[in-house]
Amino acid sequence: MAQIILNEKGQKMVVIDEIIFSSKRKIDWDGVEEYLKRYVGQMYVIEETDDIVYIGSDFPDEYANSKYTERAFGAVGKAKANATQVIPELIQNAINICWKENLEEKHRKDAKYGWYRCDIRFSLPKCDDKKNVIGINIFRGRMIIRCDIDGKKYLYDIIDIKKET
Template structure:
């Protein structure tokens, strides 16, 4: 379960209540990919712009097996894996949306019309040995949305996740 709250800076944040992908050393990215497949074919609206963001069949694999994940170790990897359970809410609260043209040949087909980047924020519970919540870790990341030749915007990945203090 998750809830959208407003933090002390007036920013929307998705509070994630449950850790379903635990372990900082070894994330089950294949399990994350399988989990994300439930979103394929769905679309969700960004509150700030009313844009619809679609979830394509390429999303689960890219999210779970991107080059970014090779560097997303420890707390950041665990945060990205668990953010997978609140994709609709993260799209809803996306903010500070900016556009960039596509400059990579490998994306000349699937992102022919460029990319949108947005800021997302979420929290994860911190628990003690008795599994009691004793605090929350705050995270900020960038949602990557590709602009397809069909004119639709497709969620591509979440990158640049950083723990905030």
Template sequence: MERNISVIKDVNGKQIVVINDICFKGRQNIDWNEVEQYLKQYVGEFVEIAESKEIIYIGNDLPDEYTGSNYTAKLKGALAKAKANATQGIPEMIEIAENKRFRENLAKKHDKNARFGWYRYDSRFALPIFDDDGEVLRYNVFHVELVIRHAVDRKLYLYDIINIKKETSTPLEP
């Protein structure tokens, strides 16, 4: 699937992944199976974080976790639509990730797939808001946390995207 993505800097010099198309429409009843199928195109890829030069792999557990996590199940309305459409910019969101934080693995069920703990990074993306004629009015900017697992093979894998928050600052103009 072709992606219409760009990475820009805001007025403060912070990077934003701009997703120019809405693939998953509607704020009610997101088809998470369709989102899961979309995510499968990334499995096996890897992306380097520009700031730290770390390599983040995309494993075959991402599509299921991304669409079936407890966090995703609780999302409603605009935030569900934002998470679904954020899938288009995952490689770029990894690339611009910053503010790495570590958390120990405390759950027995993750002893193998996150043996060496978890990392969280901050990233940002923007989605267009259209008028009735299909013209872009503005872009809403969202802050997210990328959840990265440090696996038994010593590689870092994207596990989920959580804590999606719409930024209340001035939205991007087209």
């Protein structure tokens, strides 16, 4: 179970205690996709809005193989891969939810009612070359939730991950 803490600005942050996808140069995205399959069929509630977010069968593939993921190298790729450990907590603690109309033809059916975007924050341990924890790195990102033709909201991806200073 992940720990939720407040940062110095009073914002909720999900603390990830362990690095399970450790390479920055070559992330095992097939392993990430396989790891994410454990969430399929689950649902979680965004505490800020009481919206229910489902995890559909398309989520693991989209998360691990999206255009954003293809460009996620270094610390950002490692952060995205390791955020998989705390998907429920990230959903529950998402903030600043806003809706956006779907403008892409390819999503006309699966995101007929548009998209929700919300902010997330999480931290990863920073380790030395002997795997001793020497600090933490803090990240923020945007969670993308699609509004399906069935009227439900489905987690789609996490993008715009940035390391905070």
